[in-house]
């Protein structure tokens with residue numbers, strides 16, 4: 574078997590503080606949204622959950638624009654009730670619905686037992702949106718998961734499922750301590766179909782893990798390395814200690 578390595582064009586942006594990172598990323602994301610609005614009259618973006626993006630998301634939600642033409646999907650979500658602090662869509666809805674943005678959930682009414690069904694429902698919902706997506710903004714977990722592409726029984730489907738499959742249900746194994754629940758995630762194909770890719774991470778450990786994953790490429794043992802190994806777009810990686 575021939576091992577074809579794509580060279581990942583990753584540009585690192587390092588900041589002294591998380592506040593500086595939030596300001597810079599808010600500026601970049603605002604520019605991407607406004608460029609899409611100018612070019613096509615609407616914008617479709619995928620935003621990450623978890624804690625790292627919160628400050629930047631808050632700044633973005635305060636930017637003035639025609640939010641009713643902006644459609645937002647989570648890059649992934651945890652299968653929990655929307656009242657749970659673990660819900661990514663609830664966090665995005667709180668920030669962007671009051672501004673007029675359209676926030677599309679990936680999960681809804683599902684239980685961990687039917688997480689695959691939840692993934693299929695999300696995939697059908699995403700098919701109605703105007704792809705390609707203008708931006709996929711990714712976070713990364715300390716275990717190397719990206720969106721909710723985790724090690725476990727669904728990893729191969731997330732990485733190498735049909736190209737037209739944009740979302741799927743995922744049961745992480747091992748479970749991440751901070752949110753030990755089943756998930757729905759964008760697939761690698763959906764992530765890499767974006768017009769623009771951006772990633773935000775903080776901390777020395779995540780930086781070292783991501784640098785190694787990029788170096789290892791398709792041989793990486795981490796989901797993030799396996800996803801980025803097939804990335805043909807340049808990706809901006811924003812990092813603060």
Ligand SMILES: O=C1O[C@H](COP(=O)(O)O)[C@@H](O)[C@H](O)[C@H]1O
Nearest residue numbers: 621622623624625712713714720
């Ligand atoms: O579970 C998740 O984790 C990652 C990373 O979150 P962080 O809190 O370490 O920034 C996140 O990107 C993803 O959307 C989320 O569901």
